[in-house]
Amino acid sequence: MAVTPSPTHWNAEDLWLDIAPKLPGFTVEVLPEIDSTNTELMRRARAGRAEPIVLVAESQTAGRGRQGKTWLNQPGDCLMYSLGMALNPVDWSGLSLVVGLSIAESLQRAPGTHTPRIGVKWPNDLWLHDGRKLGGTLIETANLPAHTHAPCFGAGQGTPRFVIIGTGINVRPPHTPAQALHTPAACLQDVDARWNAPQALAQLLPRLVDDVLLFAQQGFAPFQDRFAARDVLRGQHVHLSDGSSGEAAGVLPDGTLQLRTDAGLRSVISGDVSVRPIHMALPPAAV
Template identity: 50%
Template sequence: MIWPAEDLWLAMVARQPGLTVEVLPEIDSTNTELMRRVRAGQTEPVLLVAETQTAGRGRLGRPWHGEAGHALTFSLGLMLKPVDWSGLSLAVGLSLARSLDPQGDFGVRLKWPNDLWVQRPGTALGWGKLAGILIETALPPSAGQSGEQGRDQARYCVVGVGVNIAPPMADGLSTAPLGLQDLQSGITAPQALMKVAEPLLATLLAFERTGFAPLQNAFNARDALHQLPVTLSDGRSGVAHGVDATGALLVATAQGEEIISSSEVSVRPV
């Protein structure tokens, strides 16, 4: 595959000086690699793309593998110091949805807290998973010498993204996946990266300044769970009522409104 690394760099470096763009033919995980680098003291901004991932990871440690040409897998890493980290995965998801489906014509929706789903009306397949997000942060080794403490410190933020390009196998998955090529015939991983990378960087820099609140209404407009009956992994159930200004999911239950802020709680439509 031919990747537009130089074009991406030119589009992104003006927003983030010092940024580099790297494309690797194979790696265990782009997120894992950037986390290794930050632990070694490397905190430069970087867009790391892998044609193949052999040990990719999703939320809750689930495996996520990307084969060359079948998936777009990349991580964007940079130092960030937002006032509040809450809602970052939702902001990332919204950025991806807007880039891949600007007008909503393809039915790309956001499944709290970190997936892109597509509803396939008129079929028995229901929802299909298009993409997933994994965000990790770390303090660089030098942070302990800075005198800053806790939430006031800048952290190295690694935003990992996996987008299905070709229609993938659905064996053993609770939500059947679909590929971007199901929505846009012939689109390739490099073309998809050109759509999403620079707007994602802009979103991260804006989030650092203003947090999630300005994006609340836009997220709710694309919320895949809006007004649907849902069950939580701890056995509770209710109706999803969108997210609040911090990105927490609101669920109306028999006991009243529940505010779900932990991404460790799994939420599924009934």
């Protein structure tokens, strides 16, 4: 286990004890500052270092989000980490949904039939049900150099790749002025004032590993019903970056978004559009 000293207590040893039996060779590494946890794991993978790892940063100087967006932070404001492992899933489709779903479920298990306050905006953003963004995930993969010796997980028949799942979650209210944000921001302390970054990581990481391993074996289909319970777009009128619009109608067993339009159902594949709700009119949510 490789643990880099940090001013914040991250319970790295407990994390390692929870996860190492599931991911042979797993390590936990915490850094006070780095350019980007995703970028660092990509550098390592291309150099043949493909053992499973979670890399945590208290501060990132060049954090990245989807579609090239930057992720700004101050130490303690955000939980920022990247989970990396060699993966060969039966199908890559839907991985981003699984990641968002797993985190939402871990950070808030709403009782009974109450609407969960933390939901997932397709394909992977974490939103509160009032339309504010809590966090997001950037998933990248790298080809593994020949003769790389690292455990690989999944039941696929293709070529294994090193997958890097980088997530940023607001823990405290962001310093960025609200008017400068395209989507209003939320934080974990809006849900529970006791949250801090190490607690959130300890809560979500073991389940995330379990869900990624299940996905690698069976694809997205086992998660479809769970995702429906956290889908903040379902039933909402949304518009796409190409100017078209329609009503979000859930996802298929491979995670493809269904959009109900005047011309009928349209399938939307992750990566080819930007989906934003025109309005959010959701029922009151249980905290």
